[in-house]
Amino acid sequence: MITTRRPTIGVFDSGFGGLTVLKALLEVVPEADYVYFGDTARLPYGSKSAETVARYALQASRHLEQNRAELLVIACNTATALALDRITQAANVPVVGVVEPGAEAAAAMSKNKRVVVIGTEATISSHAYRKAITERGLEVREKACPLLVPLVEEGWVDHPVTEQVARIYFNEAFSGGFEDADVLVLGCTHYPLLKPLLRRVAPDHASIVDSAESTAAAVARQIRQLLPPSNNEERRITPRLRFFATDSVEKFRRLGERFLGHTIDGVEHVDLKE
Amino acid sequence: MITTRRPTIGVFDSGFGGLTVLKALLEVVPEADYVYFGDTARLPYGSKSAETVARYALQASRHLEQNRAELLVIACNTATALALDRITQAANVPVVGVVEPGAEAAAAMSKNKRVVVIGTEATISSHAYRKAITERGLEVREKACPLLVPLVEEGWVDHPVTEQVARIYFNEAFSGGFEDADVLVLGCTHYPLLKPLLRRVAPDHASIVDSAESTAAAVARQIRQLLPPSNNEERRITPRLRFFATDSVEKFRRLGERFLGHTIDGVEHVDLKE
Numbered sequence: 001m002i003t004t005r006r007p008t009i010g011v012f013d014s015g016f017g018g019l020t021v022l023k024a025l026l027e028v029v030p031e032a033d034y035v036y037f038g039d040t041a042r043l044p045y046g047s048k049s050a051e052t053v054a055r056y057a058l059q060a061s062r063h064l065e066q067n068r069a070e071l072l073v074i075a076c077n078t079a080t081a082l083a084l085d086r087i088t089q090a091a092n093v094p095v096v097g098v099v100e101p102g103a104e105a106a107a108a109m110s111k112n113k114r115v116v117v118i119g120t121e122a123t124i125s126s127h128a129y130r131k132a133i134t135e136r137g138l139e140v141r142e143k144a145c146p147l148l149v150p151l152v153e154e155g156w157v158d159h160p161v162t163e164q165v166a167r168i169y170f171n172e173a174f175s176g177g178f179e180d181a182d183v184l185v186l187g188c189t190h191y192p193l194l195k196p197l198l199r200r201v202a203p204d205h206a207s208i209v210d211s212a213e214s215t216a217a218a219v220a221r222q223i224r225q226l227l228p229p230s231n232n233e234e235r236r237i238t239p240r241l242r243f244f245a246t247d248s249v250e251k252f253r254r255l256g257e258r259f260l261g262h263t264i265d266g267v268e269h270v271d272l273k274e
Numbered sequence: 275m276i277t278t279r280r281p282t283i284g285v286f287d288s289g290f291g292g293l294t295v296l297k298a299l300l301e302v303v304p305e306a307d308y309v310y311f312g313d314t315a316r317l318p319y320g321s322k323s324a325e326t327v328a329r330y331a332l333q334a335s336r337h338l339e340q341n342r343a344e345l346l347v348i349a350c351n352t353a354t355a356l357a358l359d360r361i362t363q364a365a366n367v368p369v370v371g372v373v374e375p376g377a378e379a380a381a382a383m384s385k386n387k388r389v390v391v392i393g394t395e396a397t398i399s400s401h402a403y404r405k406a407i408t409e410r411g412l413e414v415r416e417k418a419c420p421l422l423v424p425l426v427e428e429g430w431v432d433h434p435v436t437e438q439v440a441r442i443y444f445n446e447a448f449s450g451g452f453e454d455a456d457v458l459v460l461g462c463t464h465y466p467l468l469k470p471l472l473r474r475v476a477p478d479h480a481s482i483v484d485s486a487e488s489t490a491a492a493v494a495r496q497i498r499q500l501l502p503p504s505n506n507e508e509r510r511i512t513p514r515l516r517f518f519a520t521d522s523v524e525k526f527r528r529l530g531e532r533f534l535g536h537t538i539d540g541v542e543h544v545d546l547k548e
Contacts, residue, residue: 048521154420154421160438164438165435247322
């Protein structure tokens with residue numbers, strides 16, 4: 001029997017949203033173990049400067065590396081948009097963000113080269129998706145949807161109010177030349193929880209790119225370049241998961257389970273100097 | 275002619291909400307000048323520990339005192355709930371929070387001694403209103419309304435979605451023995467912007483206590499104890515206003531005007547060590 005070494009992947013987010021990326025990773029890279037860092041005491045990153053976000057993200061990255069992460073996933077659109085370059089420079093391991101994989105999937109999927117991206121105010125204002133998508137020769141309409149994250153956090157993932165809000169946002173996004181946009185990028189790691197509802201409300205001709213899934217696929221490609229192929233036995237082992245949070249571990253467990261889709265055990269509290 | 279000295283009042287909030295308190299103050303204490311501090315780079319305070327909130331609030335208080343504040347208004351429910359005692363101990367000037375004045379007004383107004391308080395998750399979890407209201411011999415139902423702040427910040431202050439959300443929250447709040455509660459306390463400084471809508475949706479038998487107005491009235495009483503009565507001339511002078519913000523001054527100006535109800539000039543940026 002050939003034994004392959006199980007890699008450890010570090011996943012970082014300002015809060016819970018990155019757990020949707022972890023969920024996607026568990027499906028496509030089950031032969032790895034995971035350490036997750038949620039900087040819940042300092043969220044949201046959206047109103048913070050690029051310097052501050054970079055500093056926070058580097059602290060988290062260091063903590064994940066100390067806990068054996070051999071590859072870092074920045075599962076946070078704001079941190080990716082504002083600080084990916086700095087994190088990549090400072091980290092001692094490869095780093096994957098959420099924006100490029102989503103842009104790449106959109107470019108591969110769009111036939112008429114017109115794409116709508118939705119995200120938080122901070123992500124949209126950064127124009128990180130606009131840059132990544134226009135570089136690939138497509139036209140892009142960006143639309144901030146600030147109410148969707150609080151609606152997810154309220155648990156209203158299949159609620160008439162959320163449907164009405166999404167309808168209003170989509171009416172504004174798919175307009176002014178973008179009526180026929182054929183790809184909708186979910187540029188926020190909270191949005192995968194709304195996917196069934198958003199699928200119902202979005203125009204039928206628009207395919208949905210879930211940046212959490214695209215990122216997981218990009219990580220799968222990268223991890224298979226770094227390591228020998230895993231055998232079936234390796235893939236049958238349940239991944240080990242460790243969770244770190246900077247705010248209440250009880251709240252992390254409770255809210256986090258909705259994002260991850262199954263129970264979360266043993267969250268460890270981390271107190272980072274500010 | 276007797277000249278009275280114009281006092282300077284410092285108003286502190288984690289963001290923009292406290293501007294509704296400043297607006298109420300300008301109406302009832304026009305004989306004062308004002309310095310306002312919005313800690314916009316570090317909002318929201320809701321997910322932070324009491325220690326962190328106290329530390330931030332003390333930095334802001336010190337800045338306001340250095341800028342001549344002779345009385346401090348903590349125009350932030352979270353900071354009041356978590357750190358009022360510590361701020362009061364550390365400050366060199368009198369301090370007024372937003373919780374006690376709202377509780378006092380509710381106690382004075384309620385005939386059947388049953389009160390509903392709405393606020394953010396953080397304020398409601400702190401049970402600061404429950405404590406202040408039950409101490410006065412009333413029964414209280416607290417209800418967290420986490421979507422109302424993002425709806426105000428989206429500008430949907432008179433929108434069918436907001437009305438629907440408020441209706442859902444009120445159905446839950448005015449139930450289980452509190453159907454006949456005759457006072458509704460707005461325990462968040464964002465909510466005054468929703469007052470016309472909330473008045474429409476709340477039960478007809480419930481009077482609304484706006485904690486911004488109650489706080490302004492409490493400040494008026496206190497300032498008149500500290501200083502000789504102002505003459506009519508003093509009251510006719512337009513108050514001088516200075517604004518400090520820790521994040522973008524442009525964003526403060528733009529968003530802040532909606533809360534204050536008139537134009538905001540000359541916001542000064544402050545960079546606080548963390």
